[in-house]
Each structure stands twice: as C-alpha cells, then as structure tokens.
Amino acid sequence: MSTPNTHFGAAEIGRLLAEAKSVYFIGVGGIHMSSLAHITHVRGYRVGGYDRAASALTKRLEEEGMPIWYDLDPAHLDGYDAVVYTVAISPDNPEYVRAKELGLPCFSRADYLGYIMEAYHNRVGISGMHGKSTCTSMCAHTFLAAGADPTIISGAELDEMGGAYHVGGEQHFLFEACEYMDSFLDFSPTIAVILNIEMDHPDYFTSMEQIRTSYGAFAAKTGKDGRVIANYDDANVRASLEYYAGEIITFGVTNKSADYTAANISYANGKPVFDILYRGEYLCHVRLSVSGAHNIYNSLACAAAARCCGITPEQIGQGLSTFTGAKRRMEYKGKLRGADVFDDYGHHPTEVRATLDGVAKMGYERVWCVFQPHTYSRTAELFEEFAAAFDSADRILFADIYTARGDEVNPSQVSSEKLANRIGEKAYYYSSFDAIADELRENVFAGDVVIIMGAGDIFKLYDLLELED
16 A cells, blocks of 8 residues: 655645654655755755665766665654655555654645746646656757756656766756656646646556546646646647646647647657747657657657747757657667667567657567566556557566555456557567576577566566677
C-alpha cells in the first residue's frame, strides 16, 4: 500500500519549515526526489536520506556531501527537523513511522515540490499520460541553449544537465507534472502543458471521467491569469478544459485550426523534418534528431511554452533541431553482433506503438523488441491494447511483469506468457533475463535493431549482453 500525498500547500509548508535547518528524504534515490534533495541542499539545509539501493543518483548526492543510507533505521532521523517522502513507501516504513512519532513535519514529494516552485516567475508544468519526460527534456535543452538558465526538475536525465535537474535562475522553472495519485494538483504552474490524456494507472484512476476531471483541475491551478498549452488533436484534452477560464494555447498536427501546427512533414531515417506554423504563419524549421511522429507533438508543445517565456523562433528551431534525446528515451546503448541496441522507458501501449512505429521508419531489416510489462493492474486493464501495440516489431521477447507500489496482488492472473500467446507466433515469453540474453546473442545480426523497453528493472539486461561501442 502506498502512503498518501499530503496537501499542506506552499504557505503552510513555509510556515512549518520556518525554523528548520535540516530535511531528511525517504526514497531519496527517485529521479524527482534526488532533484529535490539537491535543490534543498543548495538552499542551505542539511540534507540526508534513505533509499533501498545505491544508484548513480544517490552517489551524486553523496559526492555533494549528503549522507545517504541503504538500510532502514529509525535512528537515521535523529537531528533532522522535517521529512520529505515518496508515496511509493508503505505507511509502516520504520523511518516514516519514527518521523510521525517524533512529531516531525512530513511532506509528500509532490506537496514539497509545489512549495519549492513558488519562488519562480514562470512555472511551466508539463503533463500528459505520455511524453512528459521527453517534452520536459526538449524544453530544458531549448531554454538552456537559448541562455535562459531555467531551473529544471525532469523525470529523465539529460546530458547537458548531468542528471535530471538543473538549478538556474528564478525566472523560469520547468517541471514534469505527474498525474499519478493526483500529485500534480499540489503544483502551482503559471503555464500548464497537456500533451495527451487516456487511460492509465488503473490502480488509482477508475474511469476516464475521473482522469479528465483531474487534468481539468490541474489546468485550473494556473489561475485566472494563467495559460494552458493543449493538444487539440486529443478529444480527452479538449473535454478536460471545458470549464477552464484562463487562456488556452492550442497545438496539433491534424487540427489545422490549432495555434501551433506542423507543415511540410517528411522523415529522414525515421526522424521528422517539418515547419512549425503559428496561426498559419511560418515560425521556424525543425529537423529533429530523435525519431517518431509523437515527437512532432512534443516539439509543438515545447515551441509554444518557449515562446510564452520569451524564447525567439530562431532559438526554438535551433534548440529542437539539436535535441538528441534524454536518458532511457530511445537511448543508443551500443551494438550486439552488429545490431544497434536502444533503451526506452515506454511502458504503456500508446508509448510502445509510437516508439516502434518510429523505429520502423529507420530502415532496419528486422525490429526486435524486448518488453517488460509494468504492474499487474496496468497489464490486465490494457491487455488488448498491449496485444495490438507491437505491430511494427518483427520479434517480441517478453520478460516477467515488474511489480511496483503495492501492485503485488494479481487477481486476474495476467502474465507475460499470456500476452505473448495472445500476440502469436512472433512473440515469445522468457522466464529470466539470462534466457532473453541468450536468445539475442544467438539470433540478432547486423542490420537488425533491438529496442529494450520497460519502466522496471529491464536495464539489468545490459550487463548480460556486454554490448560493444
């Protein structure tokens, strides 16, 4: 069971932290939590934390002087004035329990992020069921390249930031706005980007009506003077904004009446080339260095957000064209027997299909996809959508479903083996990463491409493959 979000709000958190000199983070190794720990440390607090395993993110925090523990011990809380936690922990987490016993103020990650962002003038929150991390990274790259020096908290690492965060000036704050458990309702964007809306997180959301209502509430967080940048090709996005009272800036590919549109679309090795138009007038030319039609939408959203913050059309075109992608978003990892191997975080049917459709345009002889489904609830709820998502792959290798955040119960008895059987003869189930590695080592060839996808621990497969540069 997850621990609920708090909803103190920025003013109350500020009051509770008025005399605090130290903050402890439970689950500090998460990509957002490590970013918040770093910003808190930069602001002059003594910071420490716990995570269940060491990682590059926790090691970076240690190198910056923060003590990080990898064993749960209530004594770690001694001397700390406040606690920030990820909702992924359970309510009986010993350190969380101890914090409550001590009467320490405890804030969920989203609530605390909402407090942190209040110091910034333009607060750009990028939301959507898919593409948040990529679009946030696009914006980060474009703003940084333009010399705007934003502060950034993303869900993916970016080379020019040396991680998933960057502490810049107080004019622009770019952040990924996660919808899970309505976390984004603790934020205060001045500009809210909505990339797309569809069914996901069935362990929390029970209907599309609930999801649309949540996104509408996120849009409303911008206030009467705020702006929403919305994908008007998406019917659910349009419906979510039915009662929004602020300014709506639209983008779309098929909806030519949108404010920002793409024209003269072509592909070079699977990578889109197009012009961005603003209300029918030429704005800039873009030659993307990342593949897939979905990145046209990300580019339009980025262009709209950047223009709202004073970035010029020339800077937008240059920034988008020089963006080479974020970590784990079609990230090139090396070669296996001459085949190119890419790593991707996709874990929803729409993401899987969009990525594989983009790869299919890149000119490879065969497309291999290794996929690790993420959570029983998502796999069961979207089973038929998953079965139809791999049309552009020639071979699909399924690993066991990765369980997370209290999803260990499997009432529907869904499995990767059932998913492979549903797809048919080009799909196979393997009970271990070793077996998947053996299959790849024996059967891929030069001219093939291998996409290793999933949001769990599928990355462990790379140690077994021993890729060449």
